[in-house]
Amino acid sequence: MSKNTFILNDETQKNSHGFRVPNAKIDLERFKKNAVLLYMHRRGEVHGKWENIRIEGSLLLADAVFDVDDPKSKEISGKVERGFLNAASIYLNFTSDTTFVEVGKNDFELHGTEALESSVVDIPSCGNALKLFQSGEELQEEQIKGYLLSAQPFKKLKTTEMEKFMFTAVALSVLQGLGVTDTDNPEKVSDAFVKLSADLKTEKEAHTTLKNSFTELKTSTAKNILAVALAEGKITADEETSMLPDTIANPELTAKFLSKIPAKVKLSATVVTKPKKDGDEDAEKAKENWSYAEWQDKDPKGLELMFTQDEERFSKLFNAQ
Numbered sequence: 419m420s421k422n423t424f425i426l427n428d429e430t431q432k433n434s435h436g437f438r439v440p441n442a443k444i445d446l447e448r449f450k451k452n453a454v455l456l457y458m459h460r461r462g463e464v465h466g467k468w469e470n471i472r473i474e475g476s477l478l479l480a481d482a483v484f485d486v487d488d489p490k491s492k493e494i495s496g497k498v499e500r501g502f503l504n505a506a507s508i509y510l511n512f513t514s515d516t517t518f519v520e521v522g523k524n525d526f527e528l529h530g531t532e533a534l535e536s537s538v539v540d541i542p543s544c545g546n547a548l549k550l551f552q553s554g555e556e557l558q559e560e561q562i563k564g565y566l567l568s569a570q571p572f573k574k575l576k577t578t579e580m581e582k583f584m585f586t587a588v589a590l591s592v593l594q595g596l597g598v599t600d601t602d603n604p605e606k607v608s609d610a611f612v613k614l615s616a617d618l619k620t621e622k623e624a625h626t627t628l629k630n631s632f633t634e635l636k637t638s639t640a641k642n643i644l645a646v647a648l649a650e651g652k653i654t655a656d657e658e659t660s661m662l663p664d665t666i667a668n669p670e671l672t673a674k675f676l677s678k679i680p681a682k683v684k685l686s687a688t689v690v691t692k693p694k695k696d697g698d699e700d701a702e703k704a705k706e707n708w709s710y711a712e713w714q715d716k717d718p719k720g721l722e723l724m725f726t727q728d729e730e731r732f733s734k735l736f737n738a739q
Contacts (some may be wrong), residue, residue, distance in 0.1 A: 421469070422498050424506035426536050427478035437518065437526035441478045444510065446471065449533040455482055456537040457494055459509060465491035468536055478508070480536065494538060507539040635739060640665035642714055643673055646722040651682030669725075677726045710735050 429440045453468035465488065468480040484495035497503040515530035596610040644658045644665055653661065653676070665672040705717070713721040713735070725732045 421481045421483055423479055423481050424504075424536075424538070425477050426471075426480055426506050426508045426533075428476055429478075430476045437528055439510070439528045439531070441473045441476070443527070443529040443531070444478070445513075445530075445532040449535065453480070454535050455484070456535055457490075458539055459507065459535070459537045463490070465494055465538070480506075482506075482538065498538065503538055503540065505539050505541070507537050508533055509535045509537070635736075636666050636669065638714060639736075640669050640672070642718040643669055643676070643722055643725070646719045647676045647679075649719070652676055652679040673722070673726050710739050 427439055427441055427444070429438055432438050449468075450471055453471060454464050455466035455468055456463060457465050464485070466482060466484040469483055471478075471480045473479070482498065484498075485491040486495055494503065510528070510531040511534050513530060513532055517529050519527050519529055521527050596614060598606050598610045640662060644653065644661060647653045648655065648658050661672065705713075705720070708716070710721075713724075721732075724735075
C-alpha cells in the first residue's frame with residue numbers, strides 16, 4: 419500500500435467562494451474515526467482511507483492510503499504516483515453551529531463545520547479545495563453567496579466582540595419581501611420582524627375564529643338532523659347521543675341513512691289534514707328569505723327535509739353563513 423500526503427485545507431488561502439476556513443474551526447472527530455477516501459466525492463465508491471490526519475502550521479494534512487486490490491482504486495493510485503492527480507477536496511458539513519464571520523473588511527471565515535470525508539479530485543477549489551454540504555445536499559454557489567451576505571455586522575454592535583446578525587438566504591429573501599434591503603440597519607430589521615410576527619398572530623386568530631365558527635355550525639346542523647329523527651321515532655335518545663360524533667363528521671351520510679328509515683306513524687297522523695288557513699301561503703313565502711339560523715330556530719324539521727330533498731338549496735343556505 420502506497421502513501422501520499424495531501425493538503426486538505428490551507429487556512430491562509432481564500433477559496434473560489436471568497437472565504438477562508440480556519441483549521442481549528444473544523445470538527446474532525448468523526449472524520450478521524452472513519453476517514454474514508456473517495457474520488458470526486460462519489461458516495462459508495464471508497465478507494466482507500468486517510469491516515470496521520472494532522473495540522474502543521476496553516477495546513478490540514480493527511481496521508482492517502484489506496485486500496486490497491488480494487489482495480490479502480492489502483493488506477494487512481496497510479497495517477498497519483500505518476501503526478502497526474504495531486505489535489506484533495508474536503509467535505510465540510512454545515513451544522514447548527516456553522517456561521518460566517520467577518521474578521522476584516524471583506525475578509526470572511528467559515529466556523530463550526532464538520533468534516534465527514536475527503537476526496538482526491540482533478541481540479542481543486544482555487545488551492546483551498548472543499549465541498550460544502552447541508553443536510554446531505556451540496557450547497558450551490560447562490561446559496562453560499564446568500565450565507566456570506568448574511569454575515570454582516572450591525573453598525574451599533576461592538577465589532578471588537580464580533581457580534582453578528584446571521585441571516586440565512588431564506589431569511590434574506592423574506593426581509594426583501596418585507597421591503598427591507600438595508601440589512602445593516604437593526605431598527606428596520608427589527609420593525610420588519612415585529613410586523614411579520616403581528617401579522618402572523620392576526621392570521622392565526624382569524625383562522626381559529628373561523629375554525630371554531632365552522633365547528634359550531636356543523637355541531638348545530640348535526641343536532642338538528644338527529645333531533646328531527648328522534649321526533650319522528652327513527653332513533654332513540656341513546657342513539658341520538660351515540661350518533662352525534664359521526665353526524666358532525668359526515669352529516670350528509672347520516673341524513674341519507676336516516677332518510678331510509680320509515681318514521682313511526684302517530685295517531686295524530688290519521689287525522690284528516692285541515693285546510694290551509696289564510697296567511698299560510700304568506701308564511702311559506704316568508705321562509706324564502708329566512709337565514710340558516712332562522713331555519714334552525716323556527717323550522718328545524720323543514721331544514722332537515724331541505725337537506726335530504728333539495729341539496730342545492732340547502733348548500734346555498736349553508737354557505738351563505
